[in-house]
Ligand SMILES: NC(=O)C1=CN([C@@H]2O[C@H](COP(=O)(O)OP(=O)(O)OC[C@H]3O[C@@H](n4cnc5c(N)ncnc54)[C@H](O)[C@@H]3O)[C@@H](O)[C@H]2O)C=CC1
């Protein structure tokens with residue numbers, strides 16, 4: 307059986323490499339036929355050029371080639387997932403595993419809700435947790451959460467996708483896993499902005515901790531389990547992303563804080579997700595001050611000094 311990967315960006319490339327090196331048959335789809343033709347020839351993709359694609363990875367730009375796969379890993383960015391699914395009816399029937407970390411701005415829903423909406427009855431799962439694509443592609447050890455509401459499906463996917471270096475922990479808490487992965491990107495932007503503005507590591511630790519409290523507040527209000535937020539997909543990924551210049555969200559924050567420009571072609575999931583999370587929190591009456599501050603920074607409506615002053619002037623309260 308074949309593992310299909312939809313999206314030949316950095317993460318899709320890394321996952322395809324890991325699965326192929328574990329001896330699985332892999333097909334990697336990218337939307338640009340010329341780029342896929344080039345990748346087939348050079349055995350490298352543009353977004354992760356340092357990694358070589360092993361022989362076991364077959365490349366295609368035809369979505370029809372993914373039909374009937376044992377599982378399809380959806381590695382397109384969160385805001386691209388809804389339009390992608392609308393053009394991929396041939397994926398119905400295979401378990402679909404969302405690898406994007408974000409909340410869709412137009413519908414204010416997470417990736418698995420988008421899958422369920424596009425393909426009612428098709429098993430929808432999420433793969434998320436602390437893992438840089440470059441680390442996975444190098445075969446460095448990583449541990450992720452594989453969440454699916456259906457326990458049998460999550461067990462099946464855990465075994466179908468785990469490799470010696472890619473260790474998957476299963477969960478049925480899809481809401482917690484999705485929200486942890488989406489919101490940690492917002493907090494990484496906040497932490498990067500604090501460092502970029504030279505506010506210091508103590509300020510970053512404060513933002514990381516209060517940011518984690520915010521992630522928990524929203525996720526628990528939406529029915530997630532506290533232990534999921536404390537696990538790989540929440541706290542684990544927050545620690546990685548909000549402290550490492552290996553993260554694009556963190557680097558984007560650094561640029562905002564230092565008032566520098568940032569390459570708009572780089573995928574920065576937390577930028578759109580800050581606005582989506584804010585809309586979601588207002589709908590259910592949950593206060594997310596750091597998320598609101600990041601949304602204002604991203605929209606260019608505020609400076610780091612203003613938003614920090616706003617956060618610091620909030621009423622003093624118990625931790
Ligand atoms: N890069 C990393 O280290 C990790 C990334 N992720 C997540 O994986 C998701 C994808 O990120 P990356 O692969 O890193 O981004 P990337 O920027 O490297 O690649 C994105 C890919 O998606 C394609 N794409 C964009 N819009 C599309 C559309 N409408 N239809 C089809 N394909 C489209 C692009 O052509 C590109 O190949 C994000 O949600 C990210 O948070 C998760 C864990 C690690």
Ligand SMILES: O=C(CO)COP(=O)(O)O
Pocket residue numbers: 407435436437438491494543546547552553554555556573574575
């Ligand atoms: O999700 C990631 C690591 O777990 C990758 O983070 P960035 O998207 O910020 O690069």
